[in-house]
Amino acid sequence: MAATGFLLRGHMQNLLDALRAAGYRCVGPQVRDGAIIYDTLSQADDLPWGWRDEQKPGRYRLGRHDSPWGFAWANGPQGLKPLLFASADTLQTARRTDEGALHFESATPHAIATAVLGVRACDLAALRLQDQHFLEGLVPDPHYAARRADLFLIAVHCTHPAATCFCVSTGDGPRAEHGFDLALGETEEGFLGTAGSAAGAGFAKRLPLRAAEPREQDALEARITAAAAAQQRSLPARDLRAALFANLRHPRWEEVATRCLSCGNCTAVCPSCFCHAQSEEPTLDGLSSMSVRRWDSCFTQGHSAIHGIVIRADTRQRYRQWLTHKLGSWHDQYGRSGCVGCGRCITWCPVGIDITEEAAGICGSGHV
Amino acid sequence: MDAKPRLAVHKFSSCDGCQLAFLNQGAELLQLATLVEIVHFAQAGFVAPDATVDMAFVEGSISTPEDEKRIRLVRKNSRYLVAIGACATAGGLQALRNRAPGGAGWIAEIYPQPGHIHALPASTAVSAHVPVDAELWGCPVNGRQVLDAVRGRLFGVTPVVETDKVCLECKRQQGVCVLVAHGAPCMGPVTRTGCGALCPRLHRDCYACYGPAENANTQALGRRLADLGLSPAAIARRFLSINNAATAFRDAGDRWQEEDHGDA
Amino acid sequence: MSEPHLMHEAVICERIQESPTIFTLRLAFTDPEHKARYRFQPGQFNMVGLYGVGQSPISIVSDPEDEHLLDHTIRGLGRVSLGLSRLAPGGRVGLRGPYGRGWPLAAAEGRNIVLVTGGLGCAPAVSVIRYILRRRERFGHLTILQGVKHADDLIWRQQYERWSGLPDVYVGLAADVSAPGWFGQVGPVTVLFDRAPIAPGSLVMLCGPEMMMRAVVEDLRHRGIDENDIWLSMERNMHCAVGLCGHCQIGPYFVCRNGPVFSYPELKALLGERGF
Ligand SMILES: Cc1cc2nc3c(=O)[nH]c(=O)nc-3n(C[C@H](O)[C@H](O)[C@H](O)COP(=O)(O)OP(=O)(O)OC[C@H]3O[C@@H](n4cnc5c(N)ncnc54)[C@H](O)[C@@H]3O)c2cc1C
Ligand code: SF4
Ligand code: SF4
Ligand code: SF4
Ligand code: SF4
Ligand code: FES
Numbered sequence: 020m021a022a023t024g025f026l027l028r029g030h031m032q033n034l035l036d037a038l039r040a041a042g043y044r045c046v047g048p049q050v051r052d053g054a055i056i057y058d059t060l061s062q063a064d065d066l067p068w069g070w071r072d073e074q075k076p077g078r079y080r081l082g083r084h085d086s087p088w089g090f091a092w093a094n095g096p097q098g099l100k101p102l103l104f105a106s107a108d109t110l111q112t113a114r115r116t117d118e119g120a121l122h123f124e125s126a127t128p129h130a131i132a133t134a135v136l137g138v139r140a141c142d143l144a145a146l147r148l149q150d151q152h153f154l155e156g157l158v159p160d161p162h163y164a165a166r167r168a169d170l171f172l173i174a175v176h177c178t179h180p181a182a183t184c185f186c187v188s189t190g191d192g193p194r195a196e197h198g199f200d201l202a203l204g205e206t207e208e209g210f211l212g213t214a215g216s217a218a219g220a221g222f223a224k225r226l227p228l229r230a231a232e233p234r235e236q237d238a239l240e241a242r243i244t245a246a247a248a249a250q251q252r253s254l255p256a257r258d259l260r261a262a263l264f265a266n267l268r269h270p271r272w273e274e275v276a277t278r279c280l281s282c283g284n285c286t287a288v289c290p291s292c293f294c295h296a297q298s299e300e301p302t303l304d305g306l307s308s309m310s311v312r313r314w315d316s317c318f319t320q321g322h323s324a325i326h327g328i329v330i331r332a333d334t335r336q337r338y339r340q341w342l343t344h345k346l347g348s349w350h351d352q353y354g355r356s357g358c359v360g361c362g363r364c365i366t367w368c369p370v371g372i373d374i375t376e377e378a379a380g381i382c383g384s385g386h387v
Numbered sequence: 388m389d390a391k392p393r394l395a396v397h398k399f400s401s402c403d404g405c406q407l408a409f410l411n412q413g414a415e416l417l418q419l420a421t422l423v424e425i426v427h428f429a430q431a432g433f434v435a436p437d438a439t440v441d442m443a444f445v446e447g448s449i450s451t452p453e454d455e456k457r458i459r460l461v462r463k464n465s466r467y468l469v470a471i472g473a474c475a476t477a478g479g480l481q482a483l484r485n486r487a488p489g490g491a492g493w494i495a496e497i498y499p500q501p502g503h504i505h506a507l508p509a510s511t512a513v514s515a516h517v518p519v520d521a522e523l524w525g526c527p528v529n530g531r532q533v534l535d536a537v538r539g540r541l542f543g544v545t546p547v548v549e550t551d552k553v554c555l556e557c558k559r560q561q562g563v564c565v566l567v568a569h570g571a572p573c574m575g576p577v578t579r580t581g582c583g584a585l586c587p588r589l590h591r592d593c594y595a596c597y598g599p600a601e602n603a604n605t606q607a608l609g610r611r612l613a614d615l616g617l618s619p620a621a622i623a624r625r626f627l628s629i630n631n632a633a634t635a636f637r638d639a640g641d642r643w644q645e646e647d648h649g650d651a
Numbered sequence: 652m653s654e655p656h657l658m659h660e661a662v663i664c665e666r667i668q669e670s671p672t673i674f675t676l677r678l679a680f681t682d683p684e685h686k687a688r689y690r691f692q693p694g695q696f697n698m699v700g701l702y703g704v705g706q707s708p709i710s711i712v713s714d715p716e717d718e719h720l721l722d723h724t725i726r727g728l729g730r731v732s733l734g735l736s737r738l739a740p741g742g743r744v745g746l747r748g749p750y751g752r753g754w755p756l757a758a759a760e761g762r763n764i765v766l767v768t769g770g771l772g773c774a775p776a777v778s779v780i781r782y783i784l785r786r787r788e789r790f791g792h793l794t795i796l797q798g799v800k801h802a803d804d805l806i807w808r809q810q811y812e813r814w815s816g817l818p819d820v821y822v823g824l825a826a827d828v829s830a831p832g833w834f835g836q837v838g839p840v841t842v843l844f845d846r847a848p849i850a851p852g853s854l855v856m857l858c859g860p861e862m863m864m865r866a867v868v869e870d871l872r873h874r875g876i877d878e879n880d881i882w883l884s885m886e887r888n889m890h891c892a893v894g895l896c897g898h899c900q901i902g903p904y905f906v907c908r909n910g911p912v913f914s915y916p917e918l919k920a921l922l923g924e925r926g927f
Contacts, residue, residue, distance in 0.1 A: 051563065052563040053563055053568040054563040056561070056563065077567055077611070078567060078570075079564075079567050080568070081568075095563075096558075096563060097561065101561060106559040106560070106561065107559060277604075277606070277607065278607050280554075280576040280577070280607055281552075281602050281603075281604060282552050282554040282555070282575070283551075283552065283555045283558070284554050284555075284558060287554075287555060287558030287559070288558065298547065301538050301542070302538075303415050303422070303537070304418055304422070305422075305538060305541060313559055314555070314558065314559050316555060319550070319551050319552075319555065320550050320551075320601045321551065332602075333602065334604065367567055368567075369554070369567060369575075369576050369611060370607055370608075370610075370611045
């Protein structure tokens with residue numbers, strides 16, 4: 020795709036202002052509590068200029084560098100998931116009258132138009148997976164749909180993958196290929212912008228872009244190619260479903276269970292995991308009650324408890340559910356693997372369990 | 388209309404912090420008073436320790452012969468008994484004395500007039516003495532959980548038992564993991580939720596005050612804490628804290644203490 | 652947009668105590684429009700909501716053409732179901748549904764039917780028995796085999812007795828643990844198979860504990876029943892019932908949506924595999 024134009028670093032505030040003028044709340048990356056997280060962004064100054072990350076299994080550190088770059092880091096713990104599939108969401112409110120009659124009211128959120136700056140290729144791929152799950156199933160989920168409806172996505176190609184990234188092997192990065200409105204590629208002087216939708220092209224007209232020079236285009240291409248080459252991890256490119264289900268009794272499941280905390284951090288940071296639990300929250304006076312859904316995980320007991328039996332009582336079964344779903348039965352459900360290679364589950368696992376190593380250990384690195 | 392259910396809050400060997408969790412509910416406490424009849428709650432000025440009630444909350448561990456006698460009476464007088472807080476559910480911090488080598492000899496070393504101390508050999512959970520209908524863990528308990536238990540009782544159902552780990556709640560709150568991002572010795576991966584991941588949200592490591600979660604892998608977390616540079620003695624202390632007498636933590640603490648002695 | 656999470660008020664028109672722990676709630680939606688729109692198939696279920704407490708998946712046991720009442724037969728076990736057991740006629744619950752894929756009734760027409768149920772998993776089977784008996788001419792011979800753990804667990808004893816007196820119906824009962832007055836056989840439900848009419852070419856519907864269903868499938872295959880003719884009703888933890896919450900997954904399937912009734916070949920690979 021040919022670049023639409025070039026945005027100087029100093030003009031990033033113009034971009035934020037233009038988004039605001041177009042009626043968007045802008046969400047973007049910023050440093051908080053020692054990590055890069057996504058939150059409402061009003062000042063371009065709040066972007067992580069000069070920050071770099073260092074990630075490895077079970078470890079994440081940020082450091083300042085003497086560099087003008089704003090996106091020289093790989094993803095932090097969050098993707099787009101918390102913005103669309105909220106970690107807690109009220110589904111309905113019930114009221115009970117004195118006579119005992121029940122009234123149910125829907126609680127679909129009135130979402131505000133949101134623009135997200137800095138979306139990475141893996142998260143665009145994960146967004147597609149979440150769209151499939153929440154919008155294209157039996158019934159669309161109105162909560163997800165409301166937040167998804169007015170979303171403007173500004174992608175940034177990855178030029179600085181972390182040691183835990185492996186999106187090349189899943190085919191989802193490091194270049195943002197589709198699913199965005201506007202994509203930015205960072206270079207020494209600023210950003211090459213490419214529109215990915217009519218809305219993105221229209222928006223680009225409001226930015227102080229100058230023509231992109233071939234030299235800049237080449238530099239960006241070289242960066243992205245180098246980023247791809249720098250990735251240290253990979254998943255076997257084939258569909259692992261058959262291999263995983265053929266190895267349900269592999270001793271490795273038992274072994275990983277001695278290391279795994281069954282804490283569910285991997286599923287919580289995974290941008291494609293969708294599981295949630297529903298509970299009832301009555302007010303103390305008993306006059307009303309909300310049905311609330313919250314992120315859940317196949318690593319919890321509640322996920323598989325039916326009265327008197329827990330289907331997945333031990334960690335061996337829970338870890339196996341996660342891996343066989345993510346890399347196996349996801350293919351049956353959504354036509355591809357549920358992993359987009361973002362590496363979050365590796366970095367944010369408190370004990371550094373590496374999905375690529377476990378998958379290779381169980382499936383073997385060769386063909387089934 | 389039925390008479391309002393009668394409610395009691397009893398205190399045993401404890402610091403009163405869990406009763407405070409009740410009192411701190413402010414407006415909701417006033418509302419509670421319109422829904423139930425509070426017949427005994429000494430800290431709030433209601434005193435009728437021997438009254439028969441529909442629902443009793445019990446704070447504190449059973450630590451003295453007097454406690455032991457009284458808890459039986461409370462059980463007899465209460466249709467529904469809920470143990471609240473680390474003391475009542477696991478024996479509390481004071482259960483550390485159960486581990487003292489050489490039995491109760493330490494009493495003479497600490498107290499000037501040890502003759503006044505009438506203690507049982509161990510500080511134990513309420514459930515070690517009488518059947519308990521529900522347990523709400525935590526040091527202190529979460530006021531919301533206590534009020535939910537009352538609401539549930541009014542609806543005629545048992546309270547929800549939260550068994551998830553603190554980590555899951557921490558992630559729901561969008562906290563940045565202090566273990567992964569700062570190397571802090573967080574106990575979240577083995578600890579039961581209920582606090583709303585309060586400590587990690589305030590950028591400090593969880594210290595396990597809600598007791599062991601279900602399916603807690605204390606061995607794996609212990610090894611990780613060792614990687615972070617904690618000594619076996621320090622790891623043992625992480626487990627042998629507020630909920631030192633809860634089985635999963637006691638066993639983990641024992642193992643790391645042995646490791647410590649093995650090293651020495 | 653449709654509101655998949657929204658409940659509708661229903662009133663308890665009648666409450667029947669079936670056994671010390673099992674009761675039936677006969678429900679009707681209070682909104683006439685919703686009542687008129689609502690249609691279901693045998694084997695489908697509703698989410699039944701106890702105000703302020705929670706929701707549970709419960710099979711619909713009434714007849715789909717009985718437009719007045721939706722019957723739910725419930726065993727009081729935990730927070731929601733025990734709470735529901737305390738409601739009296741006139742009481743209100745929340746209801747949403749119907750959900751899932753029911754029994755393959757179209758495929759079953761003209762065939763001999765064998766129903767095997769175990770444990771207390773009888774509710775989904777009872778709905779299909781009643782359905783078939785009301786449309787007797789559309790189905791062949793009906794064999795009903797019910798196994799229970801303890802003889803005292805059998806509910807609807809009179810109903811079974813009545814069914815066994817009907818032409819073209821065979822009823823066999825077995826209990827792992829007998830009790831005085833037990834008129835069935837003693838042992839797992841498969842002890843009934845030698846004596847029961849299980850004609851080749853029959854369509855079989857199963858429901859109950861998975862280990863029991865696996866043993867039954869094994870036995871039936873030796874009796875020449877085609878695996879494509881074996882259907883099973885599955886139970887998993889459910890929160891949403893609309894394929895979103897992920898709790899009910901068995902490998903590739905969402906039980907709430909792809910089930911709860913599955914053909915045996917669909918489940919074969921994972922049936923009885925602990926952890927799925
Ligand atoms: C498709 C389907 C049809 C069913 N039909 C019937 C029926 O006709 N009659 C009947 O008595 N029971 C039926 N069950 C089982 C019934 O749903 C559970 O017994 C009930 O949910 C227990 O809820 P509880 O709150 O009383 O128990 P608790 O043990 O307190 O359960 C708490 C929560 O866990 C979940 N849960 C627990 N057990 C089950 C379970 N077995 N299945 C699904 N979710 C569970 C629910 O979300 C429940 O609210 C059916 C289950 C399924 C999946
Ligand atoms: S499985 Fe791990 S690497 Fe793959 S998408 Fe999920 S978090 Fe990212
Ligand atoms: S089952 Fe586990 S791996 Fe699959 S979506 Fe749910 S939490 Fe993620
Ligand atoms: S793999 Fe890691 S993050 Fe996932 S449950 Fe196990 S210990 Fe937790
Ligand atoms: S900060 Fe603690 S509680 Fe939170 S995810 Fe990390 S280890 Fe778990
Ligand atoms: S019950 Fe939620 S996905 Fe099936």
